[in-house]
Amino acid sequence: MTALVLRGVRPYGEGDPVDVRIEDGLVAAIEPGLDAGDAEVVEAHGQVLLPGFVDLHTHLREPGREDTETIATGSAAAALGGYTAVFAMANTDPVADNAVVVEHVWRRGREVGLVDVHPVGAVTVGLRGEKLAELGTMAAAGVRVFSDDGHCVHDPLLMRRALEYSTALDAVVAQHAEEPRLTVGAQAHEGERAARLGLAGWPAVAEESIVARDCLLARQTGARLHVCHVSTAGTAEILRWAKGQGIEVSAEVTPHHLLLDDDRLAGYDPVNKVNPPLRTAADTKVLRDALAEGVVDCVATDHAPHAAQDKDCEWSAARPGMLGLQTALPVVVATMVEPGLLDWRGVARVLSERPAEIAGLPGHGRPIAVGEPATLTLVDPAARWTVRGAELASIAANTPYEGMELPGRVVTTLLRGRITAHEGMVRERE
Amino acid sequence: MKHLLATDGLDADTATAVLDTAEELKHVLLGREVKKLPTLRGRTVVTMFYEASTRTRVSFEIAGKWMSADVINVSASGSSVGKGESLRDTALTLAAAGADCVIVRHPASGAAHRLAGWLTEAGTSVVNAGDGTHEHPTQALLDAATLRERLGDIAGRRIAIVGDVLHSRVARSNVHLLTTLGAEVVLVAPPTLLPAHVDRWPVTVSHTLDAELPGLDAVMMLRVQAERMHGGFFPSAREYSIAYGLSEARLRALPEHAVVLHPGPMLRGMEIASAVADSQRAAITQQVANGVHVRMAVLYHLLAHEEEVA
Numbered sequence: 001m002t003a004l005v006l007r008g009v010r011p012y013g014e015g016d017p018v019d020v021r022i023e024d025g026l027v028a029a030i031e032p033g034l035d036a037g038d039a040e041v042v043e044a045h046g047q048v049l050l051p052g053f054v055d056l057h058t059h060l061r062e063p064g065r066e067d068t069e070t071i072a073t074g075s076a077a078a079a080l081g082g083y084t085a086v087f088a089m090a091n092t093d094p095v096a097d098n099a100v101v102v103e104h105v106w107r108r109g110r111e112v113g114l115v116d117v118h119p120v121g122a123v124t125v126g127l128r129g130e131k132l133a134e135l136g137t138m139a140a141a142g143v144r145v146f147s148d149d150g151h152c153v154h155d156p157l158l159m160r161r162a163l164e165y166s167t168a169l170d171a172v173v174a175q176h177a178e179e180p181r182l183t184v185g186a187q188a189h190e191g192e193r194a195a196r197l198g199l200a201g202w203p204a205v206a207e208e209s210i211v212a213r214d215c216l217l218a219r220q221t222g223a224r225l226h227v228c229h230v231s232t233a234g235t236a237e238i239l240r241w242a243k244g245q246g247i248e249v250s251a252e253v254t255p256h257h258l259l260l261d262d263d264r265l266a267g268y269d270p271v272n273k274v275n276p277p278l279r280t281a282a283d284t285k286v287l288r289d290a291l292a293e294g295v296v297d298c299v300a301t302d303h304a305p306h307a308a309q310d311k312d313c314e315w316s317a318a319r320p321g322m323l324g325l326q327t328a329l330p331v332v333v334a335t336m337v338e339p340g341l342l343d344w345r346g347v348a349r350v351l352s353e354r355p356a357e358i359a360g361l362p363g364h365g366r367p368i369a370v371g372e373p374a375t376l377t378l379v380d381p382a383a384r385w386t387v388r389g390a391e392l393a394s395i396a397a398n399t400p401y402e403g404m405e406l407p408g409r410v411v412t413t414l415l416r417g418r419i420t421a422h423e424g425m426v427r428e429r430e
Numbered sequence: 431m432k433h434l435l436a437t438d439g440l441d442a443d444t445a446t447a448v449l450d451t452a453e454e455l456k457h458v459l460l461g462r463e464v465k466k467l468p469t470l471r472g473r474t475v476v477t478m479f480y481e482a483s484t485r486t487r488v489s490f491e492i493a494g495k496w497m498s499a500d501v502i503n504v505s506a507s508g509s510s511v512g513k514g515e516s517l518r519d520t521a522l523t524l525a526a527a528g529a530d531c532v533i534v535r536h537p538a539s540g541a542a543h544r545l546a547g548w549l550t551e552a553g554t555s556v557v558n559a560g561d562g563t564h565e566h567p568t569q570a571l572l573d574a575a576t577l578r579e580r581l582g583d584i585a586g587r588r589i590a591i592v593g594d595v596l597h598s599r600v601a602r603s604n605v606h607l608l609t610t611l612g613a614e615v616v617l618v619a620p621p622t623l624l625p626a627h628v629d630r631w632p633v634t635v636s637h638t639l640d641a642e643l644p645g646l647d648a649v650m651m652l653r654v655q656a657e658r659m660h661g662g663f664f665p666s667a668r669e670y671s672i673a674y675g676l677s678e679a680r681l682r683a684l685p686e687h688a689v690v691l692h693p694g695p696m697l698r699g700m701e702i703a704s705a706v707a708d709s710q711r712a713a714i715t716q717q718v719a720n721g722v723h724v725r726m727a728v729l730y731h732l733l734a735h736e737e738e739v740a
Contacts, residue, residue, distance in 0.1 A: 187539075195625035196438065198539035198564030198599060203626075267547075268540030314517055314538035316562070 003028070004417065005036040008045035009378060011368045013344030017045065022374040025417035030370060042422070044378050047411055050348045052084025052375040054355040054364050056145065056174070056252055057228060057300035058325065060086070060117070062108065063101070064093025068396045069305040071105065074325070075114040076393040077303070079421035081325040082377035082410035083115055085356070085364045090122040091150040097122035097133040099141040106142065113429045114420045118359070123148045123162050123173060129155055132162060139169040144360050147174035149228055150275075152210060154180050159214060163223035172250075172358060174226040175214050177235070178276065182206035187316055189277040193262045199315065202277045204232040211235050215242035215249055226358055227251040229302050231276040233286035240295045250358045252300035253287050255324055255331035260284075260400060270311045270318030271400045274304070277320075284335075291350060292341040298354040301328050305396030312398075323399045326392050326410075329379060331401075333408035337381075344381075352377075363416070374417040383409035393426070431731045433546045433556040436565040437607040444731075445571070445607060451727035452575050452720065459496070459723075469734050470499035476529040477559070478504045478520070480536045485694055485718065486559050486569075490533050493725035499733070502529075521545050525552035530733055533557040539564035555732040563597045568728060569693055570603035572721040574611060576713050577648055579720070580689045585612030590642050592618040592674055593652030593701055594663075596625050600693045601652060605633055616642055618674065622663045639674055643683040650691040651676050651701050667700060676702045681711060689713050 004022040011018070011030070019034035020027060060074035069077075071088070078086045088105050090096035096105060102119040109117025121138035125131045127148045135146055146166060153159045153175060166173050183206045188194040190201025211227055215238060218225040230236065230251045242249050256274060261281040264272040272278060290296040304321025311318050332351065336342040342350065348365075356365025366372045386405045389397035413421040420427055431444060459465050475494040479487050487503065494501035506520070515523075517536070524532055532554055534542050539562030546556040560566040577584055589608055595601040595617050608615050615633040617624065628635055636642050643649070654670060664670045676690065681703075684690075690702075690712040698704040707714060 190626050192627035192630050195627060196602070196631075198562050198602060200563070201626055268543045309516060312518060314536065314541045314544050316538040317517075 003037070003039035004042060004419070005034055005039045006042050006044050006049065006378065008043070009047050009049040011049045012348055013048040013381065020049065022414070022417045025374055027368065027370050027372050027374050030368070042412060044412065046382070048344050048379045048381050049368060050344065050377045050379060051352040051365050051368060052377050052413060052415065053082045053329070053351040054359070054361060055083050055086040055301050055303070055325065056226070056298065056355045056359060057149065057302045058086040058088055059091070059304045059321065060088045061305060062092065063104070068307050069394055071108040071117060072112045073393055073395050074303070075109065075112045075117060076426045077325040079114040079413050079426050080393055080410065080424065081327070082329050082379065082413050083325060084375045084377070084413060084415045085116040085118060085361060087118045087120050087145055087359060089149045090120045090147060091127055095122050095126050096120065097125050097127070099134070099137045102138050102141050102143055114426055115415065116364070118145070118361070119143060120149070120174070121146045123153050124158065127151045129153055129158065132158070132165065135162070135165055135169060135171070139171055144171050145174055145226070146171055147176065147228065149174065149176045152176050152178040152180060154210070156213060156217070160217050160221060163217055163221045163225065167221065167223045170360065172224040172226045174228050175210065176228050177207045177210035177214065179206045179209050182209070188265055189262045189279050191262055191280055193265050197265055197268070199265065204234050204279070207232055207276055208234040208238060212238050215247050218249055219245065219247045222248070224248045229254050229257065229276055229300070230287065230296055231257045231279050231283065233283045236286050236290040236295055239290070243295065250297045250354070252298050252355070253291055253296045254302045255299060255328045256322060256400065258284055258288055258291070258335040259331050264400065268315045270313065270315050271322065271398050271402070273315060273318050273320045274322050275320035288335055288341055291336065292346070297358065298350045299328060299332055300355065301325050305394050306398065307396060308398060323389070323392060323394050323396060325394070327387060327399070327401050327406065329410055330385070330406035330408045333381070334406055338407060374414050376414045377410060378412040380409045380411050383407070385409055434567050434728055434732065435542045435546055435556065435558045437567045437570050437603045437610070438565065440567070440607065440610065442610050445574070445610060448571060448724065448727045448731055449575050449578060451730055452723040455726050456723045465496050466498060467496060468498050469730060470494070470497040473499040473530045473733050474502065474528055475499045475531045475533065475729065476502045476504060476524050477533045478506065478524070478535070479559070480506050481560070483535055483560070486535065489718070489721040490559060490725050493722050493729060496722070497726055497729055499729065517541065517544065518548050521548050522552070525549050525554040529554055531555040531557060531729065533559050534561070535559040536561050538562050557728060557732070560599055562599065564599050565603045566599040567603050568721070568725055569600050570607040571728070572717055572724040573604055573650065573691055573693070574607055575720040575724050576691065576717045577689065579716070580713055581647055581687070584608065587647040588614045588616065588645055589648045589650065590616045590618050590646050591650045591652065592639060592676070594623045594654055594658055595619050595628070595652070596623045597655065597658065598652050604650060605631060609633070618642055620664050620673070623658070639680065640683065643680055644685065646684060646688050648689040648691060649676065649684065653693065653695065654697060654701050671700055675700060676706050678703055678705050681706045681709065684711070691717060693717070
């Protein structure tokens with residue numbers, strides 16, 4: 001592998017610009033005015049250098065819905081979005097509830113090679129919430145995160161067993177917190193907006209009651225719990241309490257729950273339909289503060305591509321979910337960096353370091369230092385760009401951010417010293 | 431007016447113009463042996479009903495026919511993609527085939543809004559004939575027409591809407607239209623059948639029907655759907671009927687001039703006593719008759735741009 005020199009970068013957006021020399025996949029030198037020699041030079045003056053992003057929550061749709069996304073196209077979207085590792089959710093068809101599917105996803109990710117694709121294993125067989133999947137066999141195949149995402153492990157006894165069992169596997173159980181009895185037929189956040197529009201409500205308590213229960217189960221079992229896509233102010237309150245008690249709980253928030261709210265429902269355009277639903281503007285504010293404070297640990301995209309016909313239809317027939325990999329960093333800049341809630345070191349924490357820690361992922365979210373893996377992302381903090389769904393790398397093109405101008409752009413992504421994306425183009429392995 | 435999708439956002443002038451036209455049409459047709467006006471000759475109106483309905487579909491069909499429009503009825507079962515052709519494709523097909531107006535009833539809230547979006551380019555008008563639990567604007571207009579006839583004016587009147595407000599598109603449309611026209615609206619229902627944050631609606635809320643009766647100019651009873659009775663929204667049909675049913679005793683507690691409305695179909699003995707439904711105070715058949723005139727007026731305002739009414 002040829003050496004690389006990143007010219008004029010600011011690690012964590014701090015201090016004077018420096019040059020970073022990368023050799024054999026590792027950071028070899030960090031100092032100003034490095035002699036590049038015969039190394040490839042990336043001119044990156046004024047760009048912010050961050051550890052490569054890690055997404056704990058991605059739907060790559062392969063196997064099963066390759067018409068909306070594949071491991072190849074999703075990996076491209078991830079690399080272009082600054083990601084170096086993604087966790088592929090288990091709700092594929094067939095479900096990733098066994099070592100065979102899990103190993104397939106892992107192998108396809110390696111073949112594509114743009115990003116480390118880590119399969120998430122299902123907690124229960126077929127995501128049906130009835131019987132534990134073979135967690136141990138999947139753990140032996142390398143799985144460290146288990147989730148029935150899309151469905152809640154709502155049976156309290158089953159959740160207790162999953163948490164208990166996972167403690168022997170050095171794994172974390174990531175819960176999609178939604179009490180199904182409280183969300184029968186639910187279409188949108190239960191609030192003033194949905195009530196006027198006649199959309200059946202998805203009440204905040206359906207999330208909060210499960211999060212509270214699961215925190216108590218985590219305390220009871222000593223297991224590690226991760227809460228997916230926190231969407232309500234009340235959940236943040238419960239997490240604050242649980243962390244104060246020393247309970248081993250971590251949590252993620254999606255970019256869309258930081259930026260968008262239920263004002264979006266007017267017009268009934270299902271590009272805004274997502275589960276959990278867009279909440280109120282007051283919730284987004286609390287979630288931003290909770291993320292800044294560390295009550296919510298990290299940002300995860302819940303990247304969920306859907307075909308045009310599953311979105312360009314009546315609201316109740318539409319599938320929930322939206323693209324996220326290529327817009328995550330800009331949304332974090334818009335909601336957290338520009339208002340002064342996070343500095344770039346904070347961005348490194350919520351997009352890279354904490355998710356890598358939660359998943360127990362070595363080699364990602366590492367400090368930017370000599371001898372560390374060159375798994376890095378370069379961001380142009382001054383760039384502004386307009387989102388066009390058709391220009392994103394995913395097969396699905398519908399996005400609620402269509403036509404929005406967002407700040408901050410990922411320019412270059414490096415995975416163990418190799419450029420995977422640069423100026424809007426992915427670079428396949430040679 | 432390009433579409434009629436909701437009464438939310440419909441201004442008082444437009445609503446009054448539709449009501450005035452309906453009244454005019456009623457007088458024009460009064461006593462005529464041949465109930466046919468040439469106004470919409472050559473216009474094609476398609477009704478698309480994705481939910482079972484007799485009264486609304488027939489009312490629209492008669493309205494179109496009395497205006498000399500060509501009326502075509504499409505009934506569809508199943509509503510979502512995967513069960514057959516998508517709503518969007520069906521709509522685009524009808525527009526391409528030459529429909530000037532699509533009247534849609536659909537179980538999904540917002541379906542009429544979506545249709546209007548897809549049909550903007552084709553120039554086809556959309557009338558919402560009931561979308562999920564969202565709105566049913568022509569029902570509210572026909573209720574308003576009936577109240578104007580019975581009470582003279584709507585402004586300043588106190589009108590109760592009683593029953594399952596949470597799931598009622600009729601209630602939502604009436605709240606918006608009646609308040610726009612200057613009425614005071616009071617919603618009477620158990621807390622389980624009221625929408626979230628109803629306190630932010632321009633209405634008052636009560637859980638006690640008896641307390642409201644003496645101050646009302648009109649009472650609008652909503653149908654209690656069977657699935658609600660078994661859905662745990664209230665303990666039993668009997669208890670509901672005792673607390674919220676319009677009995678003969680309650681009819682007597684209303685002021686002399688007060689009107690009883692029901693959008694139908696009625697559950698006699700449940701939300702309304704049979705004797706009340708059949709009393710002179712009830713305007714239920716008058717509502718049905720006005721429905722035709724109001725829908726004629728709506729079609730007129732959407733489709734007959736320059737022509738005279740008659």
